[in-house]
Amino acid sequence: MADDQAATPLVEAVGVTKRYGETVALDRAGIRVMPGQTHALVGRNGAGKSTLVSILTGLQAPDEGEVRFGGEPAPRLADRDAWRQRVACVYQKSTIIPELTVAENLYLHRHDLNRLGLVRWGALRRKATELLAGWSVDVDVRLPAGELDVEQRQFVEITRALSFGARFIILDEPTAQLDAAAIARLFTRIRALQEQGVTFLFISHHLQEIYEICDTVTVFRDARHILTTTVADLPHAELVAAMAGEAAGLAEGPSRTAVTRGPGVVLDVRGLSYGDAYREIGFRIQTGEIVGLAGAAGSGRTELAETVAGLRAADSGTVEVAGRVPRPGSVPDALAAGVGFVPRDRHHQGFVPMMSIADNATMTVPDRLGEAGLISGRRRDRLARALIDNLAIKTPGPGLPVMGLSGGNQQKVVMARALASDPRLLVLITPTAGVDVKSKEFLLGKVEETAAGGTGVLIASDELDDLRLCDRLLVMFQGRVVAELAAGWHDHDVVAAMEGVRLDA
Amino acid sequence: MPEQTLTPATETATSGRERPRVRLARLRDFALIPAIIAIAVVGQIVNPIFLQGDNLINILQTMSEISLLVLAQTIVLVAGKMDLSLESTFGLAPGVAAWLTVAAGSGAGLGLLPGAWSIPITLAVGVLIGAINALLIVRFGLNGFIVTLGMLIVLRGLLTGISGGQTFFNLPASMLYLGSALWLGVPASIWLCLLLFAGGVVLLGFTKYGRALYAIGGNVDAAKAAGIRTDRVLWTALVGAGVLAALGGLMMSGHLASVAAAQGDGAIFTVFAAAVIGGVGLNGGKGTVFGAFTGILLLYMIQNVLTLAGVPAQWIQALNGTIIIVALVLSRLTGGKVQD
């Protein structure tokens, strides 16, 4: 019943090719989205999904092929209004304008005007407040959007796209920056719209989400269309195989078996407090131990991890790394003490987009690249090649600027930067955001490998996939550690703890 | 419900710090008001004529011509571009009009056209220059700073070229009008300046077009995604800025009853200083027309006080600069945020 061949698709891309220079981002690829469908588009990082989105929303013209809406040819690119009547979109790249208020971002270019053609700010603010209240997002709509955190910003984007009243909505990795509760809210809303007959194209690297809300799935691989089928007909392992282009499926369940925990303590946190974010935190990590720091957005996990990494100075308490107490708030000191760090938002703190992979990956270890402050290009490239090989970063060479990589590969560069210094303690914040399943598996494998070498690891995340390999899990809620779970925990226990439900209750 | 449990947590975490920030963001528009009041008080102490109507009109009239450049630059800056060539347009546009309309014989005038043509010609030159800038920047994707820097040199050179370096005198009456007429006893250029700034406040603050400028300056891709025809908006902004600069130049020419070959030279420094002190960001999407107005007003008030105070000529500049830096530090303290 999912595919009625006779019906006209709501939107259809046929034989679309898109090149960037000599890059082929899409190679005669296509998609047919039927009215009322919730259509998933999956593929590994760099498969061309976002490129297709930009073509389906009229931001770019395809080099070859065409886009049709309800059988009609697509409007001209310049006719932005016509496009916006046909499709609303949450892009992967933020389209929030940081200088403008939240209210205005929500109603950008759709301001309410009075009879004189002037913007009615009061009405705008009230509508914006109501709109966000419907999503339980509590922000002052008069704040500049740049002051929101990642999750709030993502909600503003989603709210905006869903508020158009469009019949066709594209969501390009809307959940990458959201915690479990927020995802649940989003899905409730999507289901309500599905019932009203709204059509979705949904992109995500969390495959369980595909099974949860989509009915049809299209797989892209290496810029080509691979298959389209109903979700129910495609078991998880086959889906992964189609994406990766090989028979082998994902290793399921916790893969971590031999815990090579050593006697030494690499991280000792005592009585740490930081403003409203967290209070009186204390824990230890031993050599080779992987500790998870779970918690919803706003639970203080990110701030705590950033404090350990030296990005923030705690108000009180101490952080001791491998027997040294680095100066609070000093990343260089933390680095010297042996901390490797993957920050929360790779675009914000992870890499310098115009610099090469080699420069980014070796940014933490300048002293290893040559004597007397000089840098030997050969030594740098050798080190970078090792890291590229080690992490399987897909690139023609170490000289490519990081902005030329796909999202998942950019994340690997950030990992490389953290690993380059051979850290005693690795601090990872949502290390696999936006990374495809295979790469995720791979990155986490690397983390385990590093831990096996005697490094302690702290993973701050709310993605259960990231946390599965932990030997121990600390769950934070409202700035306090509310639970400590040993390996072998059940998902629902963690989720409950993250949402503040007392486990012993 | 889990959501219910969560909400108060964020509430307490955010409300404490973010509410005042909202208030501050509004206040930033008025950041210079304390500095302006301070200068006014100092001025009155230094010389009691400072607050007399005559002197205030004098300040406003003196700033009225350059202030149109500030308005133009504010529009362009908000849209995330820069136009250095405005200072040359300020001289060249009335210069071309004078060249074509001033009777041959006296100076470099050609006397090809009757005097009534001078205002249309001035504005047309403004449009043309804005269009060339837009062509190079928007259409060909060249860097705006360097395009307009090149244009600045070219246009300044053109004015030197057509005038042979001489000053145009004996301008037609229509060119003199705006710079010299009085409306209700107050110079027309003051009315014009205030009107245009009021128009600018409405345009940038309360119209779709104005908000599109902010969106483009803030994030051009996002603006495009939101359905804004970014290229068209940028074209009109650059052309509009050219027209404003030409109009300012026309007022200046009327005020001085002549067009010097150097008219406008170096004005761009003052223009940037005024806009940026007034809170307009250099990277687009930030600042208001009202803020820019307080910026230029402050600068001219300082000038006026220093003149009235009879500061020795060789120390005027140093004092002027020091006061600007102090005003900046003060507005930083009121604004409360790291600037960029």
Next chain:
Amino acid sequence: MPEQTLTPATETATSGRERPRVRLARLRDFALIPAIIAIAVVGQIVNPIFLQGDNLINILQTMSEISLLVLAQTIVLVAGKMDLSLESTFGLAPGVAAWLTVAAGSGAGLGLLPGAWSIPITLAVGVLIGAINALLIVRFGLNGFIVTLGMLIVLRGLLTGISGGQTFFNLPASMLYLGSALWLGVPASIWLCLLLFAGGVVLLGFTKYGRALYAIGGNVDAAKAAGIRTDRVLWTALVGAGVLAALGGLMMSGHLASVAAAQGDGAIFTVFAAAVIGGVGLNGGKGTVFGAFTGILLLYMIQNVLTLAGVPAQWIQALNGTIIIVALVLSRLTGGKVQD
């Protein structure tokens, strides 16, 4: 292993496209070379003395002093800041040295210190100005454009103030040396300029420090998170720029055997034009010292050719600007990317 299977597939998909991009990025450094060759050919046709050693040395010597400002500005721009006050440092630093060391009686000199102090004083003033800039920008978080614009006015005013607007002459011998000595038959200022640029190429291209500058300019938060001491690097960059500007001013004073109250005025336009034409980005993290060098070289070659061609004075500027715009368009065509 699954990864092994995967790698070749993407390899082929990517290798084809990204190699040329890497090559282009490298080529952008040399984007001005065709323009420089073109100007050289035109120059030689216009006037056969153009390529004579004498004339080439003339070009290099004329640009040597300003080129240090370009080098300084390039360092600051790469780190994502701007320093407009360099042009004033260029005048004030040797100005203060002259003020303190030139014998009283002739002009505004005080004659407080023996002539041997002049070079240390010049450089110390450069350090001091750089440090004040850094204090306001890095420590207090003020906007760099506006801080240094204010400083530009203050410092220019200070030079007018201490000199009373007069030119300092009868400079001590040590101040004259760098601007007038010949080393191996070639002016010392040329050697110095070439040496410092070579040093700049090494510093920005091949040292830890230089890479930190690019990282800070490209994404300051990422640099901070990677353990770069961003504040310290910015301090040294701003102070270093001040010292380079002071040194350039010292060379200029030696060359002209005097310090005029207007030394450096307006030079910042040329400096920005050279840096930006040479491929240095205004938003940080982009451009090379070599590119900046080609930029300033091109500008001075154009000037020289126009002089040799005997272009009528009133048209020189217009032509100069036109050629700059054309060079820009050409480098856009070679660079092949939308500029920003």
Next chain:
Amino acid sequence: GGGGGGGPASPAGGKPVVGVDYPRSDTDFWNSFIKYVPQFGAENGLELKTTNSQNDISKLTANVQSLISQGVKGVVLAPQDTAAVAPTLQQLNTKKIPVVMVDTRPEQGDAFMVVRADNRAYGEKACKFLGEKLGGKGKVVMLQGDLASINGRDRTEAFNACMKAGYPGITVFGEATNWDGALASQKLQTQLTANPDIKGVYMQSSFALSGTLQVLQQRGLLVPPDDPKHVFVISNDGIPQELKEIAAGNIDATVSQPADQYAKYALQYTKAAIDGKTFKPGPTDHDSTIIQVRPGLLEDQLSAPLVTADGGTYAGVASIKPDDSSLWGNNLGG
């Protein structure tokens, strides 16, 4: 004797090549000078190479380099910075290329001849004219040029000194204006607001001419000299517009800088230098005096006439009427 130009012997084949560096091309005065140079170059049988240093002394240095490369036999300079030209003069001396300087006198270094009007005399003439007209009391505004300009400074110092000595009852408000008409107008307006009883204006150059007139008109002060509200205005340059305004009764006087004579005698002296002639201090055949400023530096001080509507004599300074045919401002057209 003085300006014995036009000697017959030019070297076989070509005319002698002379380099002329113009100081700037953005003022009426210097543009007139630029117009006269080719005319007098031809009269003296010289081939000219010209450059323009756009009021920038380092450009002048570079320009002289390229003139030397082009093999000039003599150089005419008009450096606006009189100290910084010293190294250039020294270099020309070692190359035995004679230099004639126009308008400014070098602080150091030798030149074959300096051709200039006495800027101190300008200031003095202006002071005496205003002093007499105001009857030795009242307030005057002096719109100075750029503080960094030697000519402006000479005019300022002479004007102030003369006022102090001759007319102590007159208060002088000096305003630096960077030779910028808009700034001059702004400062004048502020001063008139603060002191409505200002009765005289000395503009150190014609740059402020029309702005000043506009300010006076706006305040209703542009009235004939017999009206008690009249403000006496004296300018300095002698461009045609000034002469017209004097004739029209809008301004009262100007000091005419001899742009034509600057060009004429600069090239005559250059030709004479190439021909190997020498000069001695003393009166010349063109109503001026050569003085020796210091060993190695002679200066021909051309007379700069005061121009007034009535052609009267003011405190011993004779003046001529604006329609006098000897004024360069009346010989420009054609």
